Amino acid sequence: MKVALVHEWLESYAGSERVFEQFIRLWPEADLYAVCDFLPEKERHFLGGKPVRTSFIQRLPGARKHFRKYLGLMPYAVEQFDLSGYDLVVSSSHAVAKGVLTGPDTLHVSYIHSPMRYAWDMQAQYLRQAGMERGLKSLYTRWLFHRLRLWDRSSAAGVDSLIGNSRYIADRIRKVWRREAAVIHPPVDVERFSIGTAPRGEHYLIASRMVPYKRVELVAEAFRRMPHRKLIITGDGPNLALVQAAASGASNIELRGHVAQAELVSLIQTAKAFVFAAEEDFGIGMVEAQAAGAPLIAFGRGGAKDIVRPETGVLFPEQSADSIIEAVQAFEAGAPIAAEACRENALRFSAENFRRAIAAHVQTLLRGASPPSSSPHQGPVGHASPTPWNP
Template sequence: MKVAIVHEWLDTYAGSERVVEQLIAEWPEADLFAVCDFLPEAERGFLRGKPVTTSFIQRLPFARKHFRKFLGLMPLAIEQLDLSGYDLVLSSSHAVAKGVLTGPGQLHVSYVHSPMRYAWDLQHQYLREAGLERGIMGAYTRWLLHRMRMWDRASALGPDVLIGNSTYIAERIRKVWRRDALVVHPPVDVDRFALKAEKEGFYLVASRMVPYKRIELIAAAFARMPDRRLVVVGDGPNAPRVREAASGAANIELRGRVSNEELVRLTQSARAAIFAAEEDFGIATVEAQACGTPVIAFGKGGARDIVREGETGLFFAEQAAEAIIDAVGRFEAMSIDPTACRANAERFGHAAFRAAMRRVVEEARA
């Protein structure tokens, strides 16, 4: 069986690339395709030396730094990749990878990280944050996203099997593409985050500081709980709002970026990790559980697939400081076993992901 793995683009080793890494581990004979490949040499180890077949976007002027600006050309680019010689096509898609062309004798299984949120339900937020609500560029961007929505829904008919990375994403697939999707949770390196049963007294937030993470809400909540210590790890464009929310609160420590080793140590030692975002899945949530650390999370999105309420953590219903304060109070009245958190996290390990993907392919072939 000839196998092809298709990824969106390669420019960094992040969440979706970890899926590709495990697909390569399960199908080491596969050939690899992408719209473009600008991955630094130091981050290419997960590709196992595989060459990457790319599209014409690879050769466009300024593509190395600005390939995302060619989004309007990517549907055409992905359709030009010749996969006619393959029996099995596995696409890893958060934008256009699912749109590769396959024929009747081929099986196409598409692992969907998310439909293009900036083209669908988050279009208005995207335009607002990008300063594109008005003017010629704003009008062009609206037209482009309209065209992308039409192509996105049409191309969603191509894969034989769609897989969402969480129940939440499967629901989004059903909403925007009107197709059912299986759920296979993404692989998490739970072995890197060892169990530590002895906890310290602080709560932890570890995240990129971008608006949808709502870290300023957590800081505002702890500013009103001076007897409880909060450690905030991370940096990003929303950092000024976080600093403002934490201003004058001696119980809040803003650590900025830390090493991977320090991140693991903090995650292992925290009394609980807190997440206020509506995530597609939430790998950091699993990592906290792998350390035996309970999770206090906003009760929408991928967190509902991860946290077992009352057993490994709990949810709060609103993205509001008052809801977080209430959740911390409820958490401190609970008793959560760190070993239960660790056992819960092991559901999301590398081996579990590869076995689930192999099972989906074999059932689809049968």
């Protein structure tokens, strides 16, 4: 069987690349495709020395540093890959990779990290944060996103089977593409974390990039109002000043900035609980915290609903300081949460389990059957051809 694996773009070894790595392990003889490949040499290990076939965007002026500015050309670029000779195409998509063209005899399975948020429900937020709410640049960007939405939905119809990385993403796929999707959670390197030997301490922990949607300032505000509970915050980013302001004058809050991996693991292992206030598509950091034995106090939307179990953490219903305070109080008033239960929960998301689920899903489709009904969101398989991109 001839297999092609399609990735969005290769820039760094991050979350979506870890999924692509598992695809390569499943199909080591497959050919690799990406819109562009600017992955540093020191991060190319997961490709196994295999070459990556790229689009014309690879050669455009300034692409190495600014390839995202060519987003408007990317739908056209992925449609230029010749995949006519393949029996199976597996794409890893959060923007345009799912839009590759395949023939009637080729099975195309696409693993969806998320539909393009900036083109759909987060358009207004993106334009606001980019300072493009008015003017000619705003007008052009709104027109571009409109065109992307049309192409995005039509290209989704050309995929034979969609897989969402969480129930939350499967719901978004149903909303924007009117397609059903199976759910297979992404792989997490749970073996990098373990339950510590030191006793669990009294501090709560949040480890996060300081960006707006992470809502770290809400956690800081909540603990400023709980002066007898200690909070340690690690991480850095553009929202750091806002977090510092929220924690101002609170002697029980410690901001440590960026910390080394060994120190972070130790902080998780000894934390009373790991606090998470973001609405994530999935939330790998939450699984890593559970793998180290830490209970979770998390916002109850997005991927957290797939991760947190009653015996491993507490969910809070609103992104507000009041809601976080109530969740901390409920956590402390409830039955103790065992580190072993947290780690056992995290093992559900291992790379081995991911590969097993993907392989079973694809094999079922290749046999011409519908995937198992145990998949939380599995719908009919579509064979419509995507509409060409006309910028």
